[in-house]
Structure formats: C-alpha cells, structure tokens
Amino acid sequence: MPLNIIISNTISAYRKSGGGGTPYCPEALAYFAATGITDPVRQSAYNTLILSALNDGWWSDMISWNGMCNGSAGSNKYNIVNPVDSDPAHRIVFSGGWTYGTYGSTPNGINASADPFVNPSTEFANNGGFGFFIYSRTNLFSGLYGSANYSVNPGLYAQQNWAGNMYSGCYPVPDNAIIFTAANTRRLFVHSRTSSSHSSTWQDGNLLGQENTSGAVLPNQKFLWGARRASVSIDQYDTHEILMCGLTKGLSNATIANMTAAINAFAVAIGGNV
Amino acid sequence: MTQAYKIAADIVDKIKTLRGQDGSLLAPVQDINGDWFISIQEMEAEEFQIYKEKYPNIVGTFVLCEYVAPKKDIII
Secondary structure (H helix, E strand, O other): OOHHHHHHHHHHHHHHHOOOOOOOOHHHHHHHHHHOOOOHHHHHHHHHHHHHHHHOOOHHHEEEEEEOOOOOHHHHOOEOOEOOOOOOOOOOEEEOOEEEOOOOEEEOOOOOEEEOOOOHHHHOOOOOOEEEEEEEOOOOOOOEEEEEOOOOOOEEEEEEEEOOEEEEEEEOOOOOEEEEOOOOOOEEEEEEEEEOOEEEEEEOOEEEEEEOOOOOOOOOOOOEEOEEEEOOEEEEEOOOOEEEEEEEOOOOHHHHHHHHHHHHHHHHHHOOOO | OEEEEEEOHHHHHHHHHOEOOOOOEOOOEEOOOOOEEEEHHHHHOHHHHHHHHHOHHHHOOOEEEEEOOOOOOOOO
C-alpha cells in the first residue's frame, strides 16, 4: 500500500476513534472545551459533523463556522474551526436582542446582529471564491440573513427575500448575484462563488440557481449576520431562526453536497431539523 | 405592536460601551421619531444583569413602551 494512503488511513482511523482513548476527535474536544457543551447527544452530533468536515475535506474551506443552537451567546460565539475567544479567530460578537434556543438563535428584528469579524475584501480574493451558508428554521419570505455593504457597490448580501424573489451574492444585481425562487426559506441554504465567472445557490442540496457572474470586488466592510448594513449603518433587521451558519471559501458542488448531508444529519441528531 | 425599552439620548454612548459577560453588546436603536430604545431581550439577558446592579439609577429607570421602526425602502 502506498505510504500516503497508509498515512491517510491512519489519520482517518485516529479521528474516528478519537485517538488517545477519548470518543471524540481533538477538534471536537477543543470546541467542547471552549463552549462548555457537555450533553453526550450534542457532543456526538458535533463530533460526527466535524469528522465529516475533516474526512471529506471541507474543514479547511471554513472561515467562520458557528453552531447557533447551543443555548447562549457564550456558547454560540465560538468558531468551530478555531474556537478561540478573539476577533482574529472569528468568534461572533452578538449585538442587540437575540433569543438563544437549543435548536437555533433568533434575532428580534429590532436591533439584533452578529459580527463574525470577516471582512470579505481582506478574507477572500477579489473576483475569486467565497461562500456562505445558513440553516434557517423559519419559513418567512422577508428579511435578509446577512450582509456587508448591502446595495452599495461593492456589496455582498446573504439572501434578501423580497417580493417573491430571493437574491444572493455580490452587488450589483443582476450582474454579480443570483436571483431565484424557492418553495420556502427553511433548511440549509448555501451560496458559493468558485471563480469570477460562476456562482451558485443551493437549498438542501438542490440547485436553486447559478449564474455566469462577472466577479466583482468584495466590500471592504465587515459582514454581519441578521442585519442589512447599508454603508456604515444598519437599516434592516432579520427574524429568521438560525441553527448554524458560516462564511467559507468557494465550495465545489461535491463539497456542497457533503456539507449539506452532514449539517442535515447534525440537525436531526440534536432534534432541530425542520 | 412591538415593545422595547426607551432610554435617554444622553446615555446612548455609555450604553454602547457596555459588554455582557458572554461578550455581547447592547445596540441602542432609534424609532420612527428619533427616540432611542433597547430591546426586551437585552434587558432580560442574563449576561447584562450585572449592569442593573452597577447602574441602578440608569438601567433601572428604563420604560417599556411601543417601538415603531423607521420605514426603510427595500432596494435591490
């Protein structure tokens, strides 16, 4: 057997066994230590999810990845791929009124937002790959899951639901965004731009739309979940309950399929699937 | 009807500096008339209770009343 396959199999086996006599992988243990998650059902669900990301190769695509279903701001704020309580590690800082449930967190639509300390212009290559995902537990065709410099060029928004259509991607519309419709606003939405010429948006593993986009420079302003930021001020707040969300590099179709299956399995495991 | 806690304009800057025990921030927001509010969720959040004791003459005086958000156009 070639050496690289032996090493790969050894690493995989170590992760699956947890190594060191524990039932969980080191990455999961670090997340549990930071968040204080002790429930064995949730620990197992997170461990399985993290193993999927590691073994299917999308762990390194995650820039900011948050479980929003841990029941408090203090446990939701940690970035799964780097659970350190600091801005450079992309912890989330919540602002305003949130309700933190065991299946998701809900912004109040008045003044709530969440800052993962991701500036698209410095985190991603202009005209290159970027992406985001959100597992919504709310069916509501209004609001906006998140944005950075909404409706101003350059801008970026994570799915504006408006007047029967949904919009996702870089501003301006329609050159750099995907316009699509969906049966509802629940479950996992993924948007990915893999190059200056291709973007796609998916719901629950099904392709909702894709565009031969023209790229676009990314905004030099921090992304916020749960709010619409137009230039420097926030002018719209959202009310969708979020089970999980993240900002990513550009994701391949295969990665989106793997990630969707893993996150859906996680939602089922904790009883939060809709 | 949406309710929120009305706060005096001269303490808005102070309120914005307060950080909860989980690292969260208060986010005063203006209503349609320009008055300042914080939400019920913020007032009830466990991580901010320390400030009710620390600043009883400020936080303890907030009044719950109707909040009407400023109208904003949806621009696509």
